[in-house]
Amino acid sequence: MAGPSSLCVFCGSRTGADPAHAAAARRLGQLMAERGVRLVFGGGRIGLMGVLADAVIAGGGKAIGVIPDFLMELEVEHKGVDEIIVTSSMHERKTRMFELADGFVVLAGGLGTLDETLEIITWKQLQIHAKPVVVINTGGYWSALQDLFRHAIAAGFAHSGVMELFTVVDTPDEVFAALERAPKPDRRVLTDHL
Secondary structure: OOOOOEEEEEOOOOOOOOHHHHHHHHHHHHHHHHHOOEEEEOOEOOHHHHHHHHHHHHOOOOEEEEEEHHHHOOOOEOOOOOEEEEEOOHHHHHHHHHHHOOEEEEOOOOHHHHHHHHHHHHHHHOOOOOOOEEEEOHHHOOHHHHHHHHHHHHOOOOOHHHHHOOEEEOOHHHHHHHHHHOOOOOOHHHHOOO
16 A cells, blocks of 8 residues: 555544653654645544644644544544544444545554554454554553454464554554555455354
């Protein structure tokens, strides 16, 4: 995949304890703006979402936020983005973000980010899409996720090919090369046990 026009980034509504996470979000936003890649994100002005969107906007880039109505009521939406799409549920939010993106990048985050990440990887396993998924493992934050996948493989609950459904990089500067070389999902990941 060369030159995505739009990337969905999953990330936290907190900045986390380690400033490296905010630095990674800021750098990714800068790179996206430089390349003219539109940001699709959760629409929040807080946490890593806000840091990322602010960096895209500061660099002259475009950003679309997708946010459920109940979070709008809490007034956490980012008012500086090009467009805010309001959904009626978290499920609709994830579907809309999927539809708007050519690929997915994961920064650090909490349960919501983990949910979004696992769902988009699962959809790839199920052959619903073949879009690249890149996880930025800042400071080893997502190493436990890799361990969980390896555990599922070792325990006989997943095909070894699930490790190829996403690419792990250490820094935002590696993201675009990883997007370009991401392998297509192997059908055996879905069917080898049938």
